[in-house]
Amino acid sequence: MPNVVDFVTVSTEGLESSPVADALAGLRANEARYFRNKYDHVFTTHPAAEVPELIEYVARVLRDERAIVIASPVLEATQFEVEGVRWTYVFHESGLSINVLYALEAGGKRAVGFKLSDGMDEPEELHAFKFARQRSKLAGTIRGSYFVVKGEY
Incomplete structure (x- = not known):
C-alpha cells in the first residue's frame, strides 16, 4: 500500500521499527517537501516488501560502483521520474x-546520495565518505554525502 508523505504533519508510519523513527520521518518529509516545491511532485513511498526490485537496484548500484553493502534492512522505497x-x-x-x-x-547527472538521520551513528560501510551537515526544520541536522555513478543502470 503506497504512503503519500505529508511534510506538514510528519508521520512515522512505516518507519516505527527504526531507533531514530522521528528523525527518519523528518528526513523523509524533508525530501517530500523538496520534490513538491521544486517539481510539484507528490512523494509516495512503498513498504520494502512490495518493491524488492527497487531495493535490489540500489544495492546493485552500490555494490557495482563502490563494493558497498548496507547491513541495515530497508523499510521503505520509491522510484519516480x-x-x-x-x-x-x-x-x-x-x-x-x-x-x-x-x-x-x-x-546527464548520475549520482548516489547518502543522508544520515539526526541521532544515528555513521554506518561502518560509509566511513570512507566525508559528510556535510545541513539544518532542516523537519529533520534536525542532516549529514549528507554522495558519489558520481560511472556505470550504466
Missing part, C-alpha cells in the same frame, strides 16, 4: 536514506 531524471530512494531502519539520481539522457 521528473524532468528526465529517475530518482530511486530507500529508507533504512538505521536512519540512513539512500537515493540514486539517474539522468535518462546520456551525459
